[in-house]
Amino acid sequence: MLSSIQLQEYSQQGYLVINDFMSPAQRQTLMQRAVQLIEEFEPPQKRSIFTTDEQERSSDDYFFESGSAIRFFFEEKAIDSKGNFTVPKQQSINKIGHAQHQLDPVYKAMVEDLDFSSLGRDLGIEQPRAIQSMHIFKQPNIGGEVGLHQDATFLYTEPKRCIGFWLALEDATVDNGCLQAISGGHKIALKQRFKLSENGGTEFETLDDSPWPAKALELLEVPAGTLIILHGQLPHYSAANTSNRSRQAFTLHLVDDTCDYPTNNWLQPLQQS
C-alpha cells in the first residue's frame, strides 16, 4: 500500500502524512456515532478528566479499566470546582477510549475498512494488533494541551514496536491544536514508561533522562480526511484549542503481537476477538 518514497519519508521523519485517506462520509459516520454515544452516556458522580498529569490518572479505576471498555473523559475546563458542567454535555468530552475498535460495531467496521493492519505490515509490524483507539475532540475554546510525549511510553513492548494512526475528522490548524512533532525525533531513546506501580496506582519510569532534542516542533496542519502515521518513539504534542472551531480526530494504535506486552503496562486490553 505504501510507496518506497513514503516508506523513506517515514523512516527519515518518523511520521508520514497521507491526504484524502478518509472520505467525508466516513468522517461523518464516526462523528455522528460519537454524538450518539455521548447522548447515551450518563456521567458518573466522579467525573474523570483527561490530563497528562500523572496524579489525576493514578487513582482512577475508570481510567485503568478503559483499555477494555468505552469510557468518556472530560475536558478539565468543562467541570468547575464543584463538579458541575461549564458547557453542554456534547461539548464537555475530551476523548472517548480506549476499546471502541473492538466493542462498538461502527468503530469496529471502520477500522476494518481502513485496513490499518496492511499499513502496519508495510511499516514493519509482523503481527499487527490494534490495541487502543481514541476519539479525541479538542473542543472549541476549552480543548486542552497534550504534552510532548512518545506513544511507546504508554504502549510499551519488548522489542519496542508501536505505531499510531491519527486521522483528522476535521481540519487541524495551529489555532485549533493541530499535531506538532520533532521531525526525526523517533531516532532518540524512549524516555519514559508509564506503568502500573506496586502500590496499585501508576507511575512514570525514567528510561533516559537526557533532554528532548533542541529542535523546533513542526506544525502538522492538515485538512479533514488526512491520515498522519506516527512512529511509536516520535516526540509529538498538541497545543490547546484557542479557536471557536473543534478539532476532532480518531486514533488507532498498533503493536506487534510477536513482541512482549508486559502485564504491568497501564493499558490492559481485551483479548482479541
Ligand SMILES: O=C(O)CCC(=O)C(=O)O
Ligand atoms: O490529538 C491530539 O491532540 C494528540 C494525540 C496524541 O498525541 C496521541 O494520540 O498520541
